[in-house]
Amino acid sequence: MSGSSEIDRPDPPVNNGLVINGGTHYVGNQAIGNHAQAFSGSVTLQPQAAARTAELLALVEQLLSEHQASLTDPEATTRELRRLREELDEEEPQPTVLRRALDRLTEFVQPVTPLVVAVGELAQTVRGALGA
Numbered sequence: 001m002s003g004s005s006e007i008d009r010p011d012p013p014v015n016n017g018l019v020i021n022g023g024t025h026y027v028g029n030q031a032i033g034n035h036a037q038a039f040s041g042s043v044t045l046q047p048q049a050a051a052r053t054a055e056l057l058a059l060v061e062q063l064l065s066e067h068q069a070s071l072t073d074p075e076a077t078t079r080e081l082r083r084l085r086e087e088l089d090e091e092e093p094q095p096t097v098l099r100r101a102l103d104r105l106t107e108f109v110q111p112v113t114p115l116v117v118a119v120g121e122l123a124q125t126v127r128g129a130l131g132a
Helices: 047-066 074-089 095-108 113-130
Strands: none
Touching (some): 047 074, 047 113, 074 095, 095 113
């Protein structure tokens, strides 16, 4: 093959993922990929977000008392709201606990539109403030 030129071939794709095999692994903050960054530090609500969260918690509690008869499981709904409030009162609230409580609370209030709206706003505020 005289006179043939070298063919430009693209580099093979690079897997920036993470593969863990076997055993038990405890993983902290991770960042994977080009220019990825992982940060660690305390998780807290900024004063403005904390005020809005408190306002929305009060609204949800008021709506719960007004629409208790329309809920499928009012006791579980109240209990989940209490869990959410307790976690938010922690010095360093855990995003996974907050997410789980917000998801469960969202499920419990489904039959009542005003509660769905209020819990949705609460979830958006908390998740936005904490990255939860």
